[in-house]
Amino acid sequence: EATIDGLPRVFALARKDEGTVVPHENTKIRAGDRLAFATVGQHTFRRIVQAAGHEEPEYPEHPRVAIFGATRLGKRLAKSYLGDGASVTVLSPSLEEANQLAGSDIGNEKDIDVMHGDLQDVDLLNELELGDHDISIAVLEDDHANIAVAMQASELGVQRSGLVLDDSDLALMVKRIGRTYAVSRRRVAIDSILQHVHSRVPGTYHLLASVPDLVGMTAVIDSNSALIGKKVSSLEQEGGKGKCRVAFIERKGRGDAKTKLRASSDKEFMEGDRLLLFVLLESVDQVERELMKGR
Numbered sequence: 001e002a003t004i005d006g007l008p009r010v011f012a013l014a015r016k017d018e019g020t021v022v023p024h025e026n027t028k029i030r031a032g033d034r035l036a037f038a039t040v041g042q043h044t045f046r047r048i049v050q051a052a053g054h055e056e057p058e059y060p061e062h063p064r065v066a067i068f069g070a071t072r073l074g075k076r077l078a079k080s081y082l083g084d085g086a087s088v089t090v091l092s093p094s095l096e097e098a099n100q101l102a103g104s105d106i107g108n109e110k111d112i113d114v115m116h117g118d119l120q121d122v123d124l125l126n127e128l129e130l131g132d133h134d135i136s137i138a139v140l141e142d143d144h145a146n147i148a149v150a151m152q153a154s155e156l157g158v159q160r161s162g163l164v165l166d167d168s169d170l171a172l173m174v175k176r177i178g179r180t181y182a183v184s185r186r187r188v189a190i191d192s193i194l195q196h197v198h199s200r201v202p203g204t205y206h207l208l209a210s211v212p213d214l215v216g217m218t219a220v221i222d223s224n225s226a227l228i229g230k231k232v233s234s235l236e237q238e239g240g241k242g243k244c245r246v247a248f249i250e251r252k253g254r255g256d257a258k259t260k261l262r263a264s265s266d267k268e269f270m271e272g273d274r275l276l277l278f279v280l281l282e283s284v285d286q287v288e289r290e291l292m293k294g295r
Contacts, residue, residue: 007051008044008262011245011278012036012214020213022245022280036211038247038276062086063134066158068119068149070097073139073164079106086135088112089128093119093140119149122156131157138163213281219291221273226294233265235277235290243283250274 013027014020014034021027029035037048049055065081067074070092078088078101088111092098098116101107107114117124119140130136136153138146143165150163221227227235232246246263252272253259261267263275279287 007047008037008039009245009247010035011038011247012211014211014214020211020280022243022278024242034211036214036278038278060134064132065089066091066128066130066133066136066153068092068136068138068146068153069140070094070101070114071139071141075101075104075106077137077139078112082106082109082111086111089133090114091119091128092116093145119145120152122152125152125156133158134160136161143167215279215281215284217277217279217284219275219277221269221271221275223271224294225269225271225291227269227291228271228294230269231265232263232267232269235269235287236265244277244279244287246275246277248276250276 010023012020012035013023013029014036015030016032023029035052037044039045039048063081063086065077065086065088067077067081067088067090070090074090074092078090081088090098090101090112092101092115095116098114102114106112115128119125130153133153136150136158138149138153138161140146140149146163146165150161153161232249236242236245249261249263249267249269250258250273251261251270269275277287
């Protein structure tokens with residue numbers, strides 16, 4: 001962190017057969033370690049990837065995006081990518097869903113094509129120049145169909161292929177293959193349950209499937225908090241016993257404006273700060289107690 005300018009802090013390190021730890025300044029990184037970073041926006045992605053010894057392909061200013069499935073999520077993704085200046089191709093096995101999308105406001109945008117056909121038809125995919133697309137996302141209703149289509153897109157040359165699955169076990173399996181990025185819908189339900197299980201500190205809780213034993217959580221520093229005026233290090237090292245790291249502080253500015261600040265260890269907490277922090281699962285209760293002091 002200190003030797004690479006602008007590199008976000010490492011908030012967790014997962015090592016095979018040794019579990020997950022929150023690293024400190026003397027932690028030595030080994031080949032094969034999985035590092036977890038927190039960043040806002042895309043400007044630091046390349047720096048992170050290169051620091052870890054990988055090469056990230058260039059991301060075009062106006063990418064071509066293929067979305068498999070004119071489902072509700074598919075429509076939302078299409079609208080989002082169009083808003084970002086991308087060219088979007090939506091392929092749907094359902095003629096009814098394809099017609100509904102084509103006749104909607106989204107379907108009337110100039111940079112979208114909506115097609116109906118067999119998503120396993122390689123000739124059709126080649127005809128649509130799928131391999132020349134920068135991104136593909138499978139959002140069909142069937143998990144296995146999503147996996148098959150995402151793998152096919154990867155085989156045809158799409159550098160960034162992703163899919164959404166209902167089965168979290170399948171999502172983990174696909175991640176291990178390493179060719180695509182998989183997200184589990186059920187993870188959302190688990191996170192919602194966590195909010196109620198850990199109810200001491202109002203905020204959200206999120207289990208990170210790729211980093212075992214780690215929980216992402218948010219918390220607000222209210223007017224009675226004992227942390228006001230104290231440094232980030234006081235929560236991380238003293239109260240949190242080295243089991244948590246504050247990634248960002250969302251702080252109120254002028255009017256309704258809010259800014260996200262990188263949480264360096266010497267930064268001081270202020271009333272109204274909203275914290276994004278990562279905590280080892282075994283230490284959530286302990287960190288919650290620290291956040292509750294003074295209330």
